[in-house]
Amino acid sequence: MPGFLLRRLGQALVTILGVVTLIFFVQRLTGDPTYLLVPETATQADIAALRHQLGFDRPLVVQYFDFLGELVRFDLGQSVVQRVPVTTIIASRLPYTLMLAAGALLVACGIGVPIGILLAIFRNSPAAKVAAGFVLAAQSMPTFWSGILMILVFSVLLGWLPPSSTGDIWHLVMPSFALGLLSMATFARITRSALLDELSKDYVRTARSRGVRSGRLLIRHLARNASIPVITVAALEISNLLAGAVIVETVFAWPGLGQVTVQAILARDFMIVQGVVLLGAFVTVLLNLMSDLLYSLVDPRIVLEGGR
Amino acid sequence: MSRVSKAAAAFLVATALGLAAGPALAAKDRFVIDLVNEPSSLDPQVQWNPDSYYVYRNIFDNLVTRDDKGEIIPQVATAWKQVSDTEIEFDLRSDIAFHDGSKLTADDVVYSVKRITDPKFASPQLGQFDKITDAVALSPTKVKLVTAGPYPALLAQLVKLSIVPKAVVEAVGKDAFNLKPVGSGPYKFESWQRGVNVQLTRNDAYWGTKAPFPTVTFRAVPDAATRLANLQAGSSDLVVTLDADQAAQLKSAPKAQALIGLTERVAYVRLNTTKPPFDNPKLRLAAAYALDKQAMIDGLLGGHDKPVPELLTPAIFGWVDGIKAPEHDLAKAKALIAEAGPAAKAEIDLATAPVFDQRIVQAIQQMLTEAGFNVKIAMSDMATYLKRAQAGPETTSLLSFGRWSCACQDADGVLFPLLHKSSGWSAYRNPKMDALLEEARATLDTNKRLAAYKQVHEIVATDVPVVPLYQAVVIYGAAKNLTFQPTPNESMFINRMSWKD
Numbered sequence: 001m002p003g004f005l006l007r008r009l010g011q012a013l014v015t016i017l018g019v020v021t022l023i024f025f026v027q028r029l030t031g032d033p034t035y036l037l038v039p040e041t042a043t044q045a046d047i048a049a050l051r052h053q054l055g056f057d058r059p060l061v062v063q064y065f066d067f068l069g070e071l072v073r074f075d076l077g078q079s080v081v082q083r084v085p086v087t088t089i090i091a092s093r094l095p096y097t098l099m100l101a102a103g104a105l106l107v108a109c110g111i112g113v114p115i116g117i118l119l120a121i122f123r124n125s126p127a128a129k130v131a132a133g134f135v136l137a138a139q140s141m142p143t144f145w146s147g148i149l150m151i152l153v154f155s156v157l158l159g160w161l162p163p164s165s166t167g168d169i170w171h172l173v174m175p176s177f178a179l180g181l182l183s184m185a186t187f188a189r190i191t192r193s194a195l196l197d198e199l200s201k202d203y204v205r206t207a208r209s210r211g212v213r214s215g216r217l218l219i220r221h222l223a224r225n226a227s228i229p230v231i232t233v234a235a236l237e238i239s240n241l242l243a244g245a246v247i248v249e250t251v252f253a254w255p256g257l258g259q260v261t262v263q264a265i266l267a268r269d270f271m272i273v274q275g276v277v278l279l280g281a282f283v284t285v286l287l288n289l290m291s292d293l294l295y296s297l298v299d300p301r302i303v304l305e306g307g308r
Numbered sequence: 309m310s311r312v313s314k315a316a317a318a319f320l321v322a323t324a325l326g327l328a329a330g331p332a333l334a335a336k337d338r339f340v341i342d343l344v345n346e347p348s349s350l351d352p353q354v355q356w357n358p359d360s361y362y363v364y365r366n367i368f369d370n371l372v373t374r375d376d377k378g379e380i381i382p383q384v385a386t387a388w389k390q391v392s393d394t395e396i397e398f399d400l401r402s403d404i405a406f407h408d409g410s411k412l413t414a415d416d417v418v419y420s421v422k423r424i425t426d427p428k429f430a431s432p433q434l435g436q437f438d439k440i441t442d443a444v445a446l447s448p449t450k451v452k453l454v455t456a457g458p459y460p461a462l463l464a465q466l467v468k469l470s471i472v473p474k475a476v477v478e479a480v481g482k483d484a485f486n487l488k489p490v491g492s493g494p495y496k497f498e499s500w501q502r503g504v505n506v507q508l509t510r511n512d513a514y515w516g517t518k519a520p521f522p523t524v525t526f527r528a529v530p531d532a533a534t535r536l537a538n539l540q541a542g543s544s545d546l547v548v549t550l551d552a553d554q555a556a557q558l559k560s561a562p563k564a565q566a567l568i569g570l571t572e573r574v575a576y577v578r579l580n581t582t583k584p585p586f587d588n589p590k591l592r593l594a595a596a597y598a599l600d601k602q603a604m605i606d607g608l609l610g611g612h613d614k615p616v617p618e619l620l621t622p623a624i625f626g627w628v629d630g631i632k633a634p635e636h637d638l639a640k641a642k643a644l645i646a647e648a649g650p651a652a653k654a655e656i657d658l659a660t661a662p663v664f665d666q667r668i669v670q671a672i673q674q675m676l677t678e679a680g681f682n683v684k685i686a687m688s689d690m691a692t693y694l695k696r697a698q699a700g701p702e703t704t705s706l707l708s709f710g711r712w713s714c715a716c717q718d719a720d721g722v723l724f725p726l727l728h729k730s731s732g733w734s735a736y737r738n739p740k741m742d743a744l745l746e747e748a749r750a751t752l753d754t755n756k757r758l759a760a761y762k763q764v765h766e767i768v769a770t771d772v773p774v775v776p777l778y779q780a781v782v783i784y785g786a787a788k789n790l791t792f793q794p795t796p797n798e799s800m801f802i803n804r805m806s807w808k809d
Contacts, residue, residue, distance in 0.1 A: 035694040039356045041714050042435040053430040081348045092502035148533050155541040163537045253529040255503030268691050
């Protein structure tokens with residue numbers, strides 16, 4: 001177990017360094033943001049002065065090692081547009097993205113898993129067919145469209161929910177649904193196939209022949225075994241949700257990291273993009289590690305070893 | 309679940325998540341404005357972007373300002389006098405106090421001018437003020453500005469120079485001032501919740517017209533459809549940057565309206581006159597004949613914009629009535645292209661960026677292709693577009709579509725950068741043009757300036773280095789109860805608005 005952890009942490013570090021290096025150089029190859037920071041009427045001399053002040057006229061390699069040096073000191077630099085530390089920006093936006101991801105995961109699991117169970121157990125009933133149709137429809141709708149549709153129906157037409165921005169818990173409802181519905185289908189599908197897989201196994205037949213009731217069988221045996229693929233998917237889905245948040249946050253003016261990243265990319269605010277990508281890589285690596293560890297908790301038969 | 313327990317549950321979850329559930333206020337008390345992005349900075353001298361401008365112009369006073377008609381009128385300065393070709397003296401109001409209570413004096417004005425013109429400070433706005441060589445406080449209420457040579461556009465540029473308090477900026481430093489700006493304007497800075505909103509509160513001690521709303525909230529709502537929905541749902545009172553289709557949707561809205569105003573912004577197609585095929589004046593003329601301005605406006609822009617025959621709009625000093633520009637005439641365009649023979653068949657790149665209305669770009673391509681040119685759209689991101697557009701005629705594209713505003717409403721800020729050979733933006737080489745632009749820039753005599761600009765417009769109409777297209781409109785969405793006059797410079801002064809219940 002400790003060997004496994006060390007090995008995985010080493011891999012994680014290399015992955016993160018690779019991602020950061022890639023994003024650093026790819027961004028800078030596209031040019032520098034100075035032209036976006038000045039009015040159209042600015043002279044070449046003004047542009048050069050600002051570029052010098054921002055440090056973009058230094059050799060790329062020097063900029064890269066400076067960046068790594070700052071990174072070691074947990075300094076992500078300063079936004080070139082807003083002129084405030086990137087850590088301040090991320091710290092102010094991260095809670096909103098986490099709230100949204102939690103809401104979306106709740107929607108995805110809360111609707112997806114029961115539907116998956118329904119689809120597995122009552123395979124051929126009309127209710128399962130309706131549920132399957134619902135899943136298909138939810139999965140087929142692009143988020144920007146379902147988001148705008150929800151705003152039109154629930155805010156403009158019915159006046160039930162606030163259309164955008166933040167304030168109280170009601171502001172979170174529509175963005176969570178818009179984001180969660182896409183993953184909901186994945187959860188339903190995985191739950192269904194995992195359950196079907198388990199249902200066909202011998203121990204289920206044995207238990208049934210012993211007279212164990214369906215409900216008890218589902219909770220005591222099937223749920224635990226079928227949850228392993230669902231946990232794996234949950235970990236992967238969180239990274240997907242963070243990517244999907246970019247669109248949802250823009251549509252609902254939700255002030256999370258997705259929105260700030262889009263704005264930063266458009267403004268070529270390198271420092272913010274780097275910071276967010278670094279965080280994203282870190283979270284993804286961490287989630288994968290955690291899902292591996294969770295396996296062994298859920299199913300003690302799975303042994304984690306370093307020398308794989 | 310009953311209503312009460314639902315609310316209680318919501319409150320508990322909200323508290324657990326750390327959300328603040330603020331009390332709902334009546335719209336009059338709290339005025340909500342939806343911008344596209346949040347301001348990049350509220351220090352008026354370190355940034356240049358419209359979303360910042362909307363907010364900070366309500367926090368700061370400027371030396372002079374423009375009224376809703378576009379005339380330059382006093383603000384901090386009560387009067388001004390040109391004492392020589394290069395010196396101008398301003399009398400200042402003595403009854404202005406900053407939000408921290410300290411008095412605004414000549415020292416603050418001098419400090420603000422010197423701060424923004426200091427090359428080491430590297431203000432993005434430096435280019436607009438770098439003709440100012442010195443600022444001197446003659447008395448607590450008198451300031452002298454010195455320019456390098458006669459500079460007729462000085463007042464027009466000073467409209468954008470905000471006065472910051474010297475003592476505060478020096479005490480707290482640049483970064484802290486940006487986080488908590490102190491001005492002397494009709495609104496005080498209250499809070500900035502990054503990514504969520506900027507809150508301002510009314511400055512009840514303001515020396516000028518007081519604003520109608522005690523608090524104002526600026527929010528960032530990037531998606532235009534969401535801004536429109538916010539307005540229709542009543543969660544915002546004023547939204548910026550709608551398009552003509554969205555304005556049309558508001559026609560039947562019970563509680564909202566579209567406010568449309570013509571701006572100083574001019575849309576144009578720039579031709580690179582130094583390279584084939586547009587080194588041939590006849591082909592430039594053919595391009596001008598091929599473009600149907602009115603069709604673009606009626607078919608794509610909802611009919612609100614206005615075609616222009618010159619590279620200015622009537623909102624800019626330097627506009628001359630009665631300029632004759634080539635009218636749309638496809639037959640003439642085709643004839644000129646046929647006359648030029650195979651030279652006209654060369655591939656022409658039309659540079660554009662996603663921020664521009666792509667329907668217009670495609671219409672330009674289609675109209676030129678119909679006349680017989682071989683035009684390809686070259687799309688790049690905005691920074692690349694800007695870099696290439698300013699790289700001079702050797703590397704810039706053969707055609708580019710742009711929308712220009714110097715935010716100064718003076719011809720010098722439009723014509724000089726786009727047509728004079730010393731500017732990176734210019735892809736035109738004509739000594740007569742350069743001489744006229746220099747002459748208009750170096751005299752304080754408005755009649756002489758207008759005469760020079762008239763000749764500039766005539767050269768543009770006949771030699772066609774640029775095809776001026778239309779005067780662009782700005783479209784806001786507003787609550788029906790709001791009275792607000794959109795201005796050509798797209799400013800949004802809250803103390804000029806009023807509210808009727």
